[in-house]
Each structure stands twice: as structure tokens, then as C-alpha cells.
Amino acid sequence: MTKTPIITARDVDVFYGQKQALDKINLEIPENKVTSLIGPSGCGKTTFLRCINRMNDLVDICRVEGEIKIADQDIYAANVDVVALRSQVGMVFQKPNPFPKSIFDNVAYGPRIHGLTSSKAEMEELVEWSLIKAGLWEEVKDRLQETGTGLSGGQQQRLCIARAIAVKPRVVLMDEPCSALDPIATAIIEELIDELRKNFTIIIVTHSMQQAARVSQRTAFFHMGNLVESGPTKTIFTSPKDERTQNYITGRIG
Amino acid sequence: MTSTNTSFLKGQAHLTKRHRAETRFQMMGRFAIALSLAFLIFMVGSIFWQGKSALQTHQIALKLDLSAKNVDPADIRSARFDAIIKAALRETFPDATKRAEKRKLYGLVSTDAGFELRNQIEEDPSILGGTQIIWVSASDDVDIFSKGQIDRHVPESDRRLDDQQIGWIDNLAENGAIKSVFNTKFFTNGDSREPELAGILSALVGSALSLSVCFLLSFPIGILSAVYLEEFAPKNRWSDIIEININNLAAVPSIVFGLLGLSIFLSTFGLPRSSPLVGGMVLSLMTLPTIIIASRASLRAVPPSIREAALGMGASPVQATFHHVAPLALPGMFTGAIVGMARALGDTAPLLMIGMVAFIVDVPKSFLEPATALPVQIFLWADAPERAFLEKTSAAIIVLLLFLVLMNIAAIILRKKYELRF
Numbered sequence: 001m002t003k004t005p006i007i008t009a010r011d012v013d014v015f016y017g018q019k020q021a022l023d024k025i026n027l028e029i030p031e032n033k034v035t036s037l038i039g040p041s042g043c044g045k046t047t048f049l050r051c052i053n054r055m056n057d058l059v060d061i062c063r064v065e066g067e068i069k070i071a072d073q074d075i076y077a078a079n080v081d082v083v084a085l086r087s088q089v090g091m092v093f094q095k096p097n098p099f100p101k102s103i104f105d106n107v108a109y110g111p112r113i114h115g116l117t118s119s120k121a122e123m124e125e126l127v128e129w130s131l132i133k134a135g136l137w138e139e140v141k142d143r144l145q146e147t148g149t150g151l152s153g154g155q156q157q158r159l160c161i162a163r164a165i166a167v168k169p170r171v172v173l174m175d176e177p178c179s180a181l182d183p184i185a186t187a188i189i190e191e192l193i194d195e196l197r198k199n200f201t202i203i204i205v206t207h208s209m210q211q212a213a214r215v216s217q218r219t220a221f222f223h224m225g226n227l228v229e230s231g232p233t234k235t236i237f238t239s240p241k242d243e244r245t246q247n248y249i250t251g252r253i254g
Numbered sequence: 255m256t257s258t259n260t261s262f263l264k265g266q267a268h269l270t271k272r273h274r275a276e277t278r279f280q281m282m283g284r285f286a287i288a289l290s291l292a293f294l295i296f297m298v299g300s301i302f303w304q305g306k307s308a309l310q311t312h313q314i315a316l317k318l319d320l321s322a323k324n325v326d327p328a329d330i331r332s333a334r335f336d337a338i339i340k341a342a343l344r345e346t347f348p349d350a351t352k353r354a355e356k357r358k359l360y361g362l363v364s365t366d367a368g369f370e371l372r373n374q375i376e377e378d379p380s381i382l383g384g385t386q387i388i389w390v391s392a393s394d395d396v397d398i399f400s401k402g403q404i405d406r407h408v409p410e411s412d413r414r415l416d417d418q419q420i421g422w423i424d425n426l427a428e429n430g431a432i433k434s435v436f437n438t439k440f441f442t443n444g445d446s447r448e449p450e451l452a453g454i455l456s457a458l459v460g461s462a463l464s465l466s467v468c469f470l471l472s473f474p475i476g477i478l479s480a481v482y483l484e485e486f487a488p489k490n491r492w493s494d495i496i497e498i499n500i501n502n503l504a505a506v507p508s509i510v511f512g513l514l515g516l517s518i519f520l521s522t523f524g525l526p527r528s529s530p531l532v533g534g535m536v537l538s539l540m541t542l543p544t545i546i547i548a549s550r551a552s553l554r555a556v557p558p559s560i561r562e563a564a565l566g567m568g569a570s571p572v573q574a575t576f577h578h579v580a581p582l583a584l585p586g587m588f589t590g591a592i593v594g595m596a597r598a599l600g601d602t603a604p605l606l607m608i609g610m611v612a613f614i615v616d617v618p619k620s621f622l623e624p625a626t627a628l629p630v631q632i633f634l635w636a637d638a639p640e641r642a643f644l645e646k647t648s649a650a651i652i653v654l655l656l657f658l659v660l661m662n663i664a665a666i667i668l669r670k671k672y673e674l675r676f
């Protein structure tokens with residue numbers, strides 16, 4: 001790796017109560033690249049993703065050990081402001097969760113609380129930009145005041161993506177963002193991911209090998225709480241070192 | 255082959271059994287609902303039946319001499335209106351000669367008749383200067399007799415009106431000098447020893463003042479406690495203890511809160527006895543647990559994904575709570591508050607303890623004046639010996655039920671208005 005990584009995870013252990021969900025994860029995530037996390041269901045991909053913006057703090061029984069650094073700052077240090085962290089590390093959840101407010105307010109919420117715009121026109125422009133980027137603008141431009149929960153599942157997910165990028169975070173975490181989308185919408189999102197990469201660092205969890213191969217430059221394979229293998233996507237898919245990786249990407253486990 | 259086909263369509267024995275069990279269960283459910291509805295209809299119906307007559311009252315027409323000799327147009331208030339009415343009664347029924355008979359005769363009209371006459375004259379002085387037919391309120395005995403609630407066939411000694419009085423009333427009725435009118439006094443007067451004058455306004459105002467104090471105290475305190483406990487407080491042994499205690503408080507009999515109010519608000523703080531302020535404070539002690547429990551339940555019902563969405567956007571916990579979670583929980587909070595307030599509106603025991611059981615004639619004008627409340631007024635009237643208070647009791651219950659229904663409708667409307675679907 002030539003550039004210094006923006007995110008480094010060292011010996012990260014995660015416990016849910018007594019149960020260990022992640023075991024000694026060491027992973028480096030380069031800036032302005034797409035990294036995909038793959039692995040069978042329940043292997044800890046979501047758990048790892050939620051460590052990066054400290055969403056796991058919300059789960060009472062969850063305990064995170066080890067060190068995660070973003071741009072050389074330990075995000076689990078005592079003096080870290082979680083609110084500032086999350087404004088820099090946006091997240092798109094596995095299940096679409098728009099606010100039960102209007103489509104416009106859904107997207108405008110983040111910029112509003114972080115004070116990113118100074119006028120109404122600027123806000124409208126930002127909302128439009130985000131919705132276009134998420135490939136939703138054409139479908140909703142005439143009904144921005146309708147409630148976001150009234151959209152279809154796939155539209156809701158794109159709304160959540162628009163909402164996440166509206167605050168222009170440095171890192172965007174995407175947990176299976178395309179699992180509810182049709183191939184056309186998926187193509188739009190993949191195009192978006194590819195474009196966002198210029199300005200943002202993206203980590204995406206996906207169950208689709210093709211998607212991982214298409215959008216990501218680096219891939220990490222998780223299995224039962226362990227990080228089995230990580231490296232350039234090409235290498236992982238063409239010549240995996242570990243047998244488990246080989247089996248998974250060829251469809252024999254998972 | 256054919257036999258298996260038909261049995262597949264017709265259903266086997268065990269299927270028939272399941273259907274029968276289902277029918278049986280549904281029948282039992284319908285029966286239970288029918289039974290409770292019947293009880294409800296019976297209760298409300300009988301109260302209405304007894305109370306509706308309180309909305310009517312009777313007036314008597316008297317031929318009054320309002321010439322300048324009796325009433326000086328320049329100084330109306332100096333006139334002796336009672337004497338004018340008595341003279342008119344004597345003139346109409348000259349057969350009352352003895353003192354006792356005269357007193358019975360004067361008892362046909364309300365003790366308030368003199369005031370009524372004065373008010374009518376002050377409103378329209380043009381009726382002065384001659385003989386006029388004026389309607390004044392009948393006494394409670396005449397009123398309930400005219401409503402058919404005194405049986406003239408029972409022995410004379412057992413009824414409140416003797417044969418002579420009944421003769422007078424019959425005579426008035428024959429001449430069209432008794433009429434039934436809408437009982438406005440019931441809604442514009444305070445309590446009175448005279449049933450025909452007693453009204454519910456002072457109790458109603460007392461209840462409204464107490465309830466507003468109760469709402470202003472318990473709603474903000476209740477929802478803020480609920481929000482803090484549910485969204486911010488660390489979950490540990492202490493929060494468990496607090497939760498258990500709040501649940502227990504909701505089950506404490508209300509009279510205990512009355513005693514608490516008596517010893518703290520009255521004895522220690524020295525707040526005015528019988529006042530709506532103290533009444534509202536005591537009622538809010540009682541409604542607080544209800545509001546906290548209902549609000550916590552509705553906060554818990556907000557999908558956690560909404561919280562995660564907001565926090566994931568970089569909202570602070572307070573922003574996530576007040577921008578997203580609390581608005582979604584608000585309908586449930588309102589419902590809880592209104593249910594609690596409805597309970598407070600109907601509760602008597604705690605108010606008895608702090609002295610809101612007083613005989614209040616004047617409509618309270620501030621939170622510190624002595625007042626009573628609707629349920630206490632019902633309690634007082636139910637206790638009164640006069641037959642005429644019976645219908646007042648039922649009528650007051652109708653008013654109370656009406657307000658409960660209104661509050662529940664308000665709860666439903668608020669819930670519908672703020673409810674959001676996912």
C-alpha cells in the first residue's frame with residue numbers, strides 16, 4: 001500500500017455480553033478507495049462497520065476492545081466527541097430507516113443540525129445534489145414534501161444514501177445498501193459509489209460477489225468473527241490465499 | 255382416488271373440531287361484550303333517566319302590584335320584593351288565613367323569587383307602574399310535585415306537601431299559572447341549601463382550575479421524567495428501583511395522596527386549604543405516575559432504527575430525542591396524560607382530605623379561593639336529605655360523564671392528528 005491508510009483497526013475485539021462477535025481484527029482502509037467487506041451471514045461485518053462510527057455505543061451489552069484510528073486519531077479515546085465523529089463518518093443501514101418526515105426534511109436534517117448551509121436556496125441546492133447523486137431525484141422531485149416512509153423499500157434506501165452524503169462526510173459506511181434494490185437502481189448506486197470515491201472513503205458490506213468485484217478496490221473477507229484475508233479485490237477474487245475465502249467466493253460456503 | 259379428493263375438500267373430523275372450537279370462542283367473546291354493553295347501557299340509561307328532570311324547573315305566574323306605592327322607580331332596590339310576592343300570593347289564595355297556612359302558601363315560591371323579581375325589574379323598568387303578570391321560580395317541593403315525583407295518594411302526613419298546598423298547585427296549574435322551563439340556574443349557580451337554587455357552576459370551575467394546575471404540573475414533569483429515564487438515564491440498579499417505585503405509585507389508592515397533600519402542602523408549606531391550587535397539586539401527584547408510565551411505553555414503542563438514523567447522522571442524543579423520538583411518542587404521551595387527567599377529574603378521595611369538600615356558593619375566581627370539585631359536589635348532593643337533590647346528583651353525574659367523554663374524544667383526536675405510520 002503506497003498511501004497511509006485513513007482507517008486502521010488494531011486487535012479489535014467486540015463482545016455482545018459474553019459472546020465474542022469479532023476476534024483480533026487488524027485491517028487498514030485506504031483513503032478515497034472503496035473497501036468491501038464480505039463473508040457469510042452472522043460473521044460480524046455489520047458489527048465491524050458499526051465500530052467505525054461508534055454506533056455500537058448504543059448497544060448496552062456491546063463492548064469494544066483494541067484500537068481504531070481514523071486519520072491518526074483514536075476514535076475510542078476518552079476525549080472524542082462522538083457527535084463530531086459521526087458527522088465525519090456517515091452510515092447507511094442494512095434496513096432502510098428514513099425519518100417519518102418529508103423527503104426534503106430527511107435529506108436536509110443533517111446539513112441543518114450541522115449548520116452546513118446559510119440560506120434556503122443553498123439548502124435546496126444541497127438536497128437536490130444529494131438526491132441526484134443517490135439516483136432518486138427524478139422519482140421524487142415533484143413530491144419533496146411527501147413523507148419519506150411512503151416510498152418503496154428501494155427508494156427509501158436511496159433516500160437514506162442521499163441523507164448520508166448530504167453532510168459530506170469523509171467516510172461513508174454502507175451496510176448492504178443494494179439488498180432491497182432492483183438491478184437498475186443497483187447500477188445507479190454503484191455508479192454513485194464509484195463517483196463518491198473521489199471525495200470520500202467508502203466501506204461497503206455486500207453479499208454479492210459481483211458487486212464487490214465491480215465497485216471495490218480492496219476486499220476483506222470475514223468468517224465467524226475473524227478477518228480471514230484482506231487485500232486488493234483482484235487478488236482476493238483471483239488468487240485467494242486462504243481456503244475459506246476460496247470456498248466462499250466460489251459459493252461453497254456461506 | 256375419488257374418496258381422498260372429497261375428504262380433502264370437505265375437511266376431516268379434526269378440522270371440524272377446530273372450527274367448532276373457534277366458533278365457541280367467538281361466541282363467548284361476543285357474549286362477554288354484550289353483557290358489559292348491557293351493564294353500561296343500564297347504568298348510563300338510569301342516570302340519564304333520573305338526571306334529565308333536573309334540566310327542567312317550574313315557574314309560577316303571579317299578579318304583582320308594581321305601582322309606585324310598592325316600588326319607587328327612582329330607587330328600585332329599596333322596595334320589599336318579598337312582601338310584594340307574598341301579597342300577590344295572599345290575594346290569589348285568600349283561603350290561607352292562619353299564620354301556619356300563610357307560611358305554607360309563601361313556601362310555594364322559591365326563596366330566591368324576590369331577587370328574581372328585582373332583576374327582572376332592573377332589566378326592564380318599563381314593567382313598573384301597575385299590575386303585572388310575572389313568572390318567578392317555584393319552590394323545590396312544587397317543582398318536584400309538578401314533575402310527578404310526589405305521589406298525592408300517599409297519606410298526607412307522609413308527603414312534603416299537604417292537601418291544601420296540593421289544592422293550590424292544582425289551582426295554579428288549571429289556570430295555566432305553572433310552566434316548565436329550562437333550568438338555567440343549574441348551570442349558572444353555585445351550591446345552595448335550597449335545591450331549586452343549587453347549581454354546578456362553582457364545582458365545575460373548581461374542577462377546571464384544579465385540573466389545569468394538575469395538567470400544568472404533571473404533564474411537563476411527567477414527560478420530562480419519562481424522556482430522561484427512557485432515553486438518557488444509565489440502566490442500572492438505581493433506574494430499576496426508580497422504575498419499580500413509579501409502577502407502585504400508580505397503584506397507590508388516591509386517598510393516600512390526599513393525606514400526603516394534607517401533611518405537606520397544607521401543614522408544612524401552609525398553602526391555603528380547600529384551594530384549587532392544592533387540589534391540583536394533589537391530583538398531579540396522582541396523575542404523575544400514570545403519565546410517566548404511559549410516556550415511557552410510547553417512547554419504547556418508537557422503532558430503535560429512528561434513533562440510530564438520527565445518531566448516525568451526527569445528531570446529539572438530545573437532538574435525536576427531541577427531533578425524532580419524542581414527536582413520535584407524543585400521541586401516546588397525550589393519551590396517557592388525558593387518561594390520567596380523566597381519572598383525576600373523577601376522583602373525590604384526595605380532595606376530601608385537603609378540604610375541597612366545603613359548601614361553596616360563590617364561583618371561585620382564583621387558584622387560592624376555596625373551591626369544590628364536580629365529584630365532591632356529587633358526593634355532597636347524594637348525601638343531602640331533600641328529595642330534590644336526587645335529580646341534581648344524577649344531573650351532575652351526567653355533566654361529569656360528559657366531560658370525561660369530551661376528554662377521551664380529545665385524546666382520540668390528538669392521537670389521530672399526530673399519529674405517523676411507518
Ligand SMILES: Nc1ncnc2c1ncn2[C@@H]1O[C@H](COP(=O)(O)OP(=O)(O)OP(=O)(O)O)[C@@H](O)[C@H]1O
Nearest residue numbers: 016021039040041042043044045046047048059094
Ligand atoms: N445487538 C446484538 N446483541 C447480541 N448479539 C449481536 C447483536 N448484533 C449482532 N450480534 C451477534 O454478533 C454476530 C455478528 O453479527 P453481525 O450483525 O455483525 O453479522 P453480519 O455479518 O452483519 O451478518 P449479515 O450478513 O446477516 O448482516 C452474530 O452472531 C450476531 O448474533
Ligand SMILES: [Mg+2]
Nearest residue numbers: 045046094175
Ligand atoms: Mg449485517
